[in-house]
Amino acid sequence: xxxxxxxxxxxxxxxxxVGFSAAAYFSSQIKMQIAFISTTLVGYIVLGVIHxxxxxxxxxxxxVEYLLVALLxxxxxxxxxxxxx
Amino acid sequence: xxxxxxxxxxxxxxxxxxxxxxxxxxxxxxxxxIFLLSFLFHTIETxxxxxxxxxxxxxENEILVKTNQVRQENGLSPLTLNAQLEHAxxxxxxxxxxxxxxxxxxxxxxxxxxxxxxxxxxxxLYAGENLAKGFTNSSDIVNAWxxxxxxxxxxxxxxxxxxxxxxxxxxLQGEDTVxxxxxxxxxxxxxxxxxxxxxxxxxxxxxxxxxxxQQVVKIPVQPKSYITEPKIDLALGTRTISLIILFLVLxxxxxxxxxxxxxxxxxxxxxxxxxxxxVIIFIxxxxxxxxxxxx
Numbered sequence: 001x002x003x004x005x006x007x008x009x010x011x012x013x014x015x016x017x018v019g020f021s022a023a024a025y026f027s028s029q030i031k032m033q034i035a036f037i038s039t040t041l042v043g044y045i046v047l048g049v050i051h052x053x054x055x056x057x058x059x060x061x062x063x064v065e066y067l068l069v070a071l072l073x074x075x076x077x078x079x080x081x082x083x084x085x
Numbered sequence: 086x087x088x089x090x091x092x093x094x095x096x097x098x099x100x101x102x103x104x105x106x107x108x109x110x111x112x113x114x115x116x117x118x119i120f121l122l123s124f125l126f127h128t129i130e131t132x133x134x135x136x137x138x139x140x141x142x143x144x145e146n147e148i149l150v151k152t153n154q155v156r157q158e159n160g161l162s163p164l165t166l167n168a169q170l171e172h173a174x175x176x177x178x179x180x181x182x183x184x185x186x187x188x189x190x191x192x193x194x195x196x197x198x199x200x201x202x203x204x205x206x207x208x209x210l211y212a213g214e215n216l217a218k219g220f221t222n223s224s225d226i227v228n229a230w231x232x233x234x235x236x237x238x239x240x241x242x243x244x245x246x247x248x249x250x251x252x253x254x255x256x257l258q259g260e261d262t263v264x265x266x267x268x269x270x271x272x273x274x275x276x277x278x279x280x281x282x283x284x285x286x287x288x289x290x291x292x293x294x295x296x297x298x299q300q301v302v303k304i305p306v307q308p309k310s311y312i313t314e315p316k317i318d319l320a321l322g323t324r325t326i327s328l329i330i331l332f333l334v335l336x337x338x339x340x341x342x343x344x345x346x347x348x349x350x351x352x353x354x355x356x357x358x359x360x361x362x363x364v365i366i367f368i369x370x371x372x373x374x375x376x377x378x379x380x
């Protein structure tokens with residue numbers, strides 16, 4: 001695992017921790033939670049794409065995979081909060 | 086069955102060395118499945134809340150008992166339910182729903198918490214207000230108030246003798262919630278040398294209020310509560326299903342990561358570590374998330 005990988009994983013960890021911590025902090029405000037989680041997931045996809053692009057192995061299949069994993073998390077969040085919406 | 090499960094979770098030549106659960110087509114089906122499940126649950130909850138709904142157990146008596154319990158643990162006298170403060174709390178809750186705000190002061194700036202107390206006929210010497218929303222039981226509310234320094238100050242103030250609650254369900258800022266308003270007050274407080282100076286109403290700091298004392302007319306208090314006991318608890322159901330799906334996906338990613346690292350297989354897929362990090366942090370978020378907030 002090279003320096004670029006390490007930097008990338010650190011950046012991703014920071015993004016996810018900050019994003020989900022903020023969402024947890026605003027636990028009583030569903031709109032704020034949606035805003036933070038959406039932004040975090042978009043950031044996750046963008047970072048993933050940049051990571052693969054940097055290593056010259058970016059394919060459309062990979063972009064779709066990141067999109068689907070992010071959507072899986074988003075759908076689970078909405079499912080968990082369906083009674084609040 | 087065994088072959089199906091192996092293909093679903095373990096990478097090998099029959100699933101192109103990638104667990105079937107992690108194929109884009111399966112992930113897509115999972116996303117659609119969760120969306121459909123959300124729609125189904127929402128429909129059942131709306132039409133049959135007695136079967137599927139959020140289980141609530143918030144009662145005035147429980148909050149009062151727990152509040153007095155923490156007061157007694159701190160060497161303070163227990164608070165007494167006061168009908169006028171109850172009325173003030175109810176009107177405050179209605180005002181919050183009607184004007185759609187989540188604050189001690191209404192957006193117009195002129196509607197203050199002590200206005201509701203005064204209008205109820207309770208002539209206070211000292212008054213305070215705690216708010217909570219989105220909790221499902223009384224214990225969590227009292228615990229959340231005790232964790233917040235300003236709310237804790239109200240709960241453990243020797244100045245307060247009376248208390249009144251409102252527990253109201255409604256839609257606030259686009260969200261279905263149960264709102265709890267707790268109004269503290271004191272009328273017959275014997276002032277100390279320092280405290281006797283506070284005879285005139287002053288603008289409150291945070292959620293504490295100061296004012297003038299007068300006599301009070303006692304009105305009987307009706308116990309209030311918000312209890313719903315559906316056959317299936319929606320919160321527990323959605324949480325369990327989500328966690329099962331997430332743990333299965335996480336497990337598949339971990340197995341895939343170990344397998345590819347061991348066998349040194351190159352495939353056109355995303356980095357497993359990315360997905361593992363996301364799913365783990367999201368699971369932690371679900372586990373620590375508490376629905377309620379205090380003000």
